[in-house]
Amino acid sequence: MQLTVWTYEGPPHVGAMRVATAMEGVHYVLHAPQGDTYADLLFTMIERRSKRPPVTYTTFEARDLGTDTAALFQRTLISAYERFQPQAMLVGASCTAELIQDDPAGLAKASNLPVPVIPLELPSYQRKENWGAAETFYQVVRTLAGSGRAAVADADALKPLGSDGVPGNPPLPAGISPTRGEIVDVGAAPQSSMQDAKAQDDSGVRASSISPLVGEMPGRAEGGDAASLRSGQGDQLGPTEKNARRPSCNILGPTALGFRHRDDVAEIRKLLGEIGVAVNVVAPLGASPADIARLGEADFNVVLYPEIAGVAAKWLKRTFGQEFTTVVPIGHGATRDFVAEVRKLAGLPTEEADEAAEPASRLPWFSRSVDSNYLTGKRVFVFGDATHALAAARVATEEFGFTLCGLGTYSREFARDIRAAAERYGVEALISDDYLDVEAAIAAAQPELVLGTQMERHIAKRLGVACAVISAPVHVQDYPARYSPQMGFEGANVLWDSWVHPLVMGLEEHLLGMFRDDFEFNDAAVPSHLGSGVRVAAEPAVIAAPQMAEATLASAPADTLTTPEIWHVEAEAELRKIPFFVRGKARRNTEKFAAERGLSEITVETLYDAKAHYSR
Amino acid sequence: MNGPLNLAGGIAGASLPTKGCTERPVLRERGQREVFCGLTGIVWLHRKIQDAFFLVVGSRTCAHLMQSAAGVMIFAEPRFATAVMEERDLAGLADANEELDIAVTRLIERRPDIKMLFLVGSCPSEVIKLDLSRAAARLSERYAPDVRILNYSGSGIETTFTQGEDNCLAALVPQLPEVETAAPQLLVVGALADVVEDQFARLFDAMGIDDVRFLPPRRARDLPPVGASTRYLLAQPFLGETARVLEQRGASRIAAPFPLGAEGTTLWLKAAADAFGVDPMRFRSATAAAEARAKRALEPFRAELSGRSIFFFPDSQLEIPLARMLSRELGMQLTEVGTPYLHRQHLAEELALLPGDVQLSEGQDVDRQLDRARAARPDISVCGLGLANPLEMEGLTTKWSIELLFTPIQGYEQAGDLAGLFARPLDRKTRLRV
């Protein structure tokens, strides 16, 4: 049992709902108790969808358990078909129904519906939301996309990758999910991101880009060996045979309840149009079963969210020989790399020269602008799903000039990629879906900016640190009314605005430092452009908001910030003259400095000695 | 009782209409429900009992429900958590119990402020027959006397939404000390906002009922006593199981409608006053000013809401008392009033006050009910969060039912706020020109 306060991901059937809700003409019948219907509100309230998700729940009760829950499932399935008349159906069980083993797949088959019915086996006690979305999308594609050209036999795909799997995920005990024989913990492809970057270099992609696509979905035999699927081999399978028309691609991965998926799709569609690549199908978002059947007509696939579309993309490659993109176009540099990769896959000539003259996003110039000097070396902590965390790490360091002080993900499936990237950046990787661990890690790293999820936004608020949200899990605020993609060149503009906005601006920062005694420049003052609001003090951890009076546990990580005995009162007072957003760093450095020298007391002198020591 | 009731006269002791028959027909539905499970009650209970902690023994779904139903991710670590069962917990019950002990130990070490821990059962824990009452007994022994460990079911196969609170309070009842006096005492049962509780305490005091206690208490160590001399008054309509176990302890129920609206609050207080032999003059003087204030507060809303039609999807079991209040005190027209479960005995006084032509429904078949709502085209539909925006898109105005649980609505001083909750969506509709 895992003690959980907040979760980064829902159960896997919520991932399936994200796929079903994204699509048209699909209906999902879920064997589940009534409380599980809460999931509808994720879509109708958080994402403000105007239609109910296409999901019917059996809502069985305890008294049904003694009688016939299987018959209830079958009745529900048939009446849902009759009412909604979908072109395809998904059937499956939530965590509770998984235990009662009614076999929705068999019951659906026995019902003989006149449309394809796709059974989903999502092990609720082992997997989570993104895994569920990936598995569902894969099953939908596999069932509806047809068999295409001769399937490429991929021996590597069936090769178990041994013990280096995901910890804490033992194989299923007998009887839980009898049909799922292929569980193998495929940790990640046996290739580091460093080597990977070189491989990409060969194919014309910048060496510094880190693709999250190396990660595999554990438990999915289709995962295969990414190394054998790299785009470098794409040339012979290229679209030459279809060259009579414009090259075309599918865009794979966007779902309902995704972080800016809709705007990302619009942006990437536009970008592809400019390159001269037609979009055949976007899936699952907006795709009907008939659209899925046309996937094979495209020349290659654009994978926007590897967490969701990676497995399906690999199957499409084996089945239709479609190559797929490995660069996620988040940030200016990654978008350029993405364009290069797409050109290559589309068999279009590389085109670079005029880009330098007229950059497609404002980010490069804004970042070079002198007023941005103050951003240099700001300590940034990055946490999110693997795709967004990796992208944010690159953008933060290469395009903002920040210093990464922490990098982590809750996507255990991609732990290896994050570890490799963290190593490159010289920080320790945090692979955890325990909110309290993440909070402790952020408090210890003392960043000046946190790039995280809504969870980290809360943590940052409590610690008095600026924060921008870069990844799911989502909140109603992550569905802004304005066009706000994360991907492509417009996405780079959005990143610029949303990451710089929470920070104290350049000159203001200096003034805060110079005139500490100004009564309006106290620690509780927020950056002037952020209007009214109360900054929650980072030290000592006191939580002021009314509903959170009890801070017993919450204060635990922040306790590491409280003053050890060692500080002399005057030094302590001097420390307070340093602006709050760098004070943590000053404190930590000074304490380290004192400890290294075995000093028993920190005086004002020690403080400045340490300052001199650490400034370069 | 279709027409608006004349509220000008005094309501206390008002003659009850004879037309609303308690044996009215009820539409019983057994299809898909669109209601939360009993775990959701933790969202308010963990705030109400300040030194208690709620540990759900369940799945990732349960944890996700708790976080989503709270509407926002509550900042600060809440006093609830989920022990998420994993594959190895399903391998055998011995292992699951061992894992649970480890989780509880971790929790108690980290939260020494906890005085009472509820192990809350979920669908998965019940399906695998993990016996939480034995676990609670075993753990209680280990942590006595510092922490009391209790258990109840909040599972979706056993409970809907507010029944979680019912089970929680019922689990508290055996813990209540035995009453030590033969003099009657009043026990008000059902979680109320602290401010409402204080108002009621003052009103009872003014009437001369001085031995008044509330269940649940604000602190686990302040458990109210119970016994044969205890008269209890339900403040919430969904407490069937709690009432049953209170009666096993010898307490007896004071039958009353529920304290929603000016009239409802007066009838509720009056029932207690009569049971305690309070002099009618003293009752009037204790309540008249507050009742008049409540009526004044309702007046402007009456103008807005009178004649408007309302449809209740089943959710919290508050539907019938709310419908009574809205029809009698604000003149609203009731179309269908759905409730997840109809407790005929506890709602007898409410049913008697309902107009004769209202369609009651119990249980749910959400798609069929949506068809009925579309046909009825009510001015307001009261529904859960999953249905609200889709209905708005179809042009129906909605009121989220969950707000009725997270807002103080009981008592005189909140009567206007309660009416305001229903008036605001309509007000908004008339303002918007987009």
Ligand code: SF4
């Ligand atoms: S319905 Fe059951 S499984 Fe679902 S959240 Fe509630 S207790 Fe958990």
